[in-house]
Amino acid sequence: MENKHGKRLPHLIDSIPSEAKRNRISMYTIALEGWRRGLNLNFYSYINNNKLDIKYSLNSPGRIHHFEGSGGDLNTEKAIEICDDKALTKTQLKSTAVPTPHGKSFENNKTISEIMDHAKTLYFPLVVKPTDGSGGKGVVSNIKDNKELKEALLYLRDTLGFQSLIVEEYVPGEEIRVFIVGDNVLAAVKRIPANVIGDGINPISKLIEMKNELRKSIPHLYFRPIKLDSTVKKTIHAAGYTLDSVPKQDERIFLRTTSNISTGGDPIDVTEKITNEQKKTAIKAVKSIPGLVHCGVDMVITNEDDTPVILELNTRPGLGSHLFPVEGEARDIPKAIIDLYFPNTKGISTERSNVFFDFQKIKESLIAGSTKAIEVFPAEKNKLIAKRYIINTSIDAIEFYQWLNKRVLNLNLNGFIEQVDEENIEIVIAGKTENDIRSFSDLIGSRRFKSQIFNITKEYWGSPIKLGFEIKNDYLFKSNKELxxxxxxxxxxxxxxxxxxxxxxxxxxxxxxxxxxxxxxxxxxxxxxxxxxxxxxx
Structure with a gap:
């Protein structure tokens, strides 16, 4: 199963390290874009909900900006405060005649009985959500009657601990996330539930395996496979299929009813499909918040007449679905953000850049508290020359790495070493010039290992290179839970x-x-x- 539809951004292919794939894609890709343009990049730790977390800054002579995820300091603190509070957001949207679902917010001093009394002025189905929730946590949708409403209110307050709540009318339609910078709609994406597409040959169980292999090739979905649980089996059974059923060619089989990316949902780019009216409404929503320059807008396109209704605004939206859609065209939001914050670098293209920084070591050092700030070594301005060596040898990769590591770095080279099989080692080396690469060839041709190296083949390497020299091992990048x-x-x-x-x-x-x-x-x-x-x- 190939990703036939999702068009990738060439400068991000093979440039997203494993550690960035764990909910850090927005931070990493914006930092990478600025760093590759020659901006100075610094990461630093701060306390977030009693835990160490990471922010970063980019600067050029006379200009410095600070970022948290995809959010930057051109958005004022007041704008962020309003967007973080769904009740304040709703009030601001209403004051500027931006369409938003009918409803009301309730502070923690309001009882469940009082909330339910107000709900009598609304029409079912309803939605209940916390005023300060994020990432969809605590949102209960499509509540059909008073019994379900009471259960939802008790669940949010007693189980999840959210006290300030919003109750609003449910708007049936298609939810999309729109990303806006200034007066421009840069991207729009929708999500569909976990699914497989038939090929007329393989059963659903095999198609799920194939789909998960595809998801591993997409950085945003790498750690978000479709899990074959009871919900998937029930959904398949309800549609009249079993895991052994063989769907027809191009027949789409949905495996869940919810569209969460974390449970196997697919992001689909719909930027070219949204109407001018829908774009104008999203831009108007952003302009309704004083000091808001760029953000993600969550909206519903109603089933009845395709009119847009704004749900909420997010000053730190995830960019992964826009950068790595399963279907449709990838949208280069990091480029637009760096253009906005550092307009003097607009003419610098990073499309041919083939180097990226070691985000894993940076994150580990900051989260562990071993340091409070890290300045990233400047990026090379020109594309590096890289070669791949396959060495037939009796030496194992670890021993070779221990001998090579300091010598490679002293030569200002970058790359990695990996054990291919019992008899072969792969080494990829990148440098500024052909002479730099030849110095590595001289190094491995020295007397130290000459009797233990039986054959060497060389070829040019086309993929990006991480700064430094490392030994590759997939298990080093997985958490204990993942293992x-x-x-x-x-x-x-x-x-x-x-x-x-x-x-x-x-x-x-x-x-x-x-x-x-x-x-x-x-x-x-x-x-x-x-x-x-x-x-x-x-």
Missing amino acids: ENEIEDIKKKMKQTKKEDNLLNQRINMIQNSRMWKMTSPLRNLGGKIKKCGRIFE
Whole structure:
């Protein structure tokens, strides 16, 4: 299953390290764009909800800006305060005649009975959500009656701990996220539930495996696979299928009813499909908040007449769905943000850049508290020359790395080493000039390992290079939880394989113990004798 529709940004291909794929894509891609343009990049820690977190700054002579995720300091503190409070946002939208769902906010001094009394002025279905929630946490949609409303209110207050709430009318339609800078709509994306598309050959179970392999190739979805749980099985069954069903060519089978990206949903770019009216409404919503320059706008396009209704504004929206859609065109929002904050760098293109920084070490050092701030080594202005070496040797990668590491860095080279198999090591090296690369060739051709190296093949390397020199190992980039989940998945597959083996053995025993098998035994024995005779006369 290939990603036939999602058009990638070439300068981001193979440039997103594993650590950035864990909910840090917005921060990393904006920082990367500015760094590649020659801006000075600094990361620093701060306390966020009693935990260490990361912010970053970019600066050029006479200009410095600070960022948190995709949010920057051109958005005023007052604008951020309003957008972080859904009740204040709703008040501001209403004051400027921007369409938003009918509803009201309630502080923690309002009882559930009082909230339900007000709800009598609204029409079901309803939505309940916290005024200060984020990422969809605590949002209960499509509440159909008073019983469900009371359950939702108790759940938000007693279970999740949200006290200030909004109750509003549910607007049926298609939800989309629009990203706006100034007067421009840069991108629009919608989400659809986890799904697979049939090829007329493979069963749904295999198509899910193939879809998860595709998701691993998309940075934003790398750590968000479709999990084959009871919800998926029930959804498939409700549609009249089983995991063994083979969908027709191009037939889309939905595996869930919710469209969360974290549970396997697909981001679909719809920038070219939204109307001028919808764009104008989104821009008007942003302008209704004084001091708001760029943000994500969540809106519903109503089923009834395609009119836009604004749900909320987000000053730090995730950019992953815009940068890496499963279908449609990728939108280069980091470029637009750096253009906005550093207009003097607009003429600098990063499309041919093939270097990126070690985000994992930066994040680990700051979160561990071993340092409070890190300045990233400046990016190379010109494209690096890179070569790939496949070395047939009796030396293992770890021993080779320990000997090479300081020597490679002393030569101002970058790259990595990886064990391909028991007999071969892959080394990729990048430098400013061909002479730099030749100095590495001289290094590995020295007497130190000459007797243990049997063959070397070289070719040019086209993918981006991370600053520094490292030994590659996928397991180094996975958390304990992810490794535990991987072990559990392997155990489940082994258990399933064992179950299938047992079923096959039972089937074999049933056949061999059947009356027909016993009756035809003389014929099979005769067949064996005939074969032997045939071989004698050959």
